[in-house]
Amino acid sequence: MLPSSAFSNVLLGDRLDVMPFVRRTIGPVLDYDEEHGTDLVHTLEAYFSNDRNLARTGETLRIHVNTVTQRLERITKLLDDGWQQHDRSLEVQVAQRLHRISRRPS
Numbered sequence: 001m002l003p004s005s006a007f008s009n010v011l012l013g014d015r016l017d018v019m020p021f022v023r024r025t026i027g028p029v030l031d032y033d034e035e036h037g038t039d040l041v042h043t044l045e046a047y048f049s050n051d052r053n054l055a056r057t058g059e060t061l062r063i064h065v066n067t068v069t070q071r072l073e074r075i076t077k078l079l080d081d082g083w084q085q086h087d088r089s090l091e092v093q094v095a096q097r098l099h100r101i102s103r104r105p106s
Contacts, residue, residue: 018098025095028078040078043071044096052084 023030029040043061047068050056054072058065075083082088 019102022095022099022102025091026079026099029075030099032074032078040071040075041096041099043068044075044092045100047072048093048096 026041026044029044032038033040043057046057046060050060054065054068058068061068079092083092
């Protein structure tokens with residue numbers, strides 16, 4: 001898990017490069033997407049945006065709820081079983097959002 005001081009620095013805008021935090025937190029998901037042409041990081045975004053509701057996530061992504069479940073299982077294999085626990089979940093959400101923001105054209 002990321003040391004709390006590094007996580008705080010990212011949140012408090014210490015002007016540190018955020019990509020090391022993103023890579024440490026969701027790097028395996030990003031790598032999997034790159035290698036397999038998937039978009040699991042978008043599934044994470046939809047999942048959190050829909051308050052972890054599987055049915056609404058499926059509606060947002062226009063996929064069946066079983067597909068959402070399968071994708072979340074893949075994410076669990078990539079990030080470990082604890083990624084949905086309170087503190088770790090917050091880190092994953094922040095990393096996912098920082099990743100999205102960093103990909104936007106300036």
